Amino acid sequence: MSVCYALPPVRGKLTHGAPLAPLVWFKSGGAAEWLFEPADADDLSDFLFALDPSVPVMGLGLGSNMIVRDGGVPGVVVRLGKPFATVEQLDSTTLKCGGGASGILVSSKARDAGIGGVEFLRSIPGTVGGFVRMNGGAYGRETSDVLIECEVVLRSGERRVLPLDALGYTYRHSELPRGAIVVSATFRGHVDEPAAIQAEMDRIAAAREESQPLRSRTGGSTFKNPEGNKAWALIDAAGCRGLRRGDAQVSEKHCNFLLNLGNAASADIEALGEDVRAKVKAQSGVALEWEIQRVGMFADDAIEERIGVEK
Secondary structure, three states: OOOOOOOOOOOEEEEEEOOHHHHHOOOOOOOEEEEOOOOOOHHHHHHHHOOOOOEEEOOOOOOOOHEEEEEEEEEEEEEOOOOOEEEOOOOOOOEEOOOOOOHHHHHHHHHHOOOOOOHOOOOOOOEEEHHHHOOOEEEEEHHHEEEEEEEOOOOOOOEEEEHHOOOOOOOOOOOOOOOOOEEEEEEEEEEOHHHHHHHHHHHHHHHHHOOOOOOOOEEOEEEEEOOOEEEEEEHOOOOOOOOOOOEEEOOOOOOOEEEEEOOOHHHHHHHHHHHHHHHHHHHHHHOEEEOOOOOOOOOOHHHHHHHHHOO
């Protein structure tokens, strides 16, 4: 990926050609042209304001719901690190959480504060920024049930607070502007006993352990549940449990999870997903929609860009 633009000065960390495979759960894929880990929200805002508007920008959380394609990601990938992994109690039912805070951190801080209703975040392997963007949810609850507002840094560098009704939430989708980075979110639960909250967190953790391949290189739920159906049941009925393409495999434990058994390229994992979609469509007539984000360039596209091949 060629560099043809100047980058503004930063106070955080800016890395050229940063490998992304170590940062995502599948442990596959190419590099970021630039990886930016801002020192704080002002650092991010100043950087995006000064950055050439033509340069694409993408946020990266824990990389638990993402396929990074083998050709890498052009432009700037923004990763919110420790400065954004914060949880502040505002009152007896409300928490303000940094965009880099994990679901486990948020739910644990809520338990300690006696705030119930956000236990489900314990079961989502991601960060607050990802929850807000994707309306993340599990076990009958989703982000839109507890979100009051979020603060974002737009691609222009403008900082803006967006209330819940501005996000256009639907199932696993929001209308957040492209390139916007969620730097904080405010959640509201209800007053509850810490012991009761912990019991619910334990129940959720046990259910996940029993049903999901948690200790594997995976990307979480691969496809959205179609209305009136469960994606895993359609995949199972189409005979895809355990289906493989090289080192990419449909999990035998939960067949809406794809696995990297060792050395699968991202192209193998994505192609396996398309195999599953085709088989489900042929068997049931249902067109599964990807829930996992697929980002960046295919390897062939990256090679063509480097050597100047015209399409």
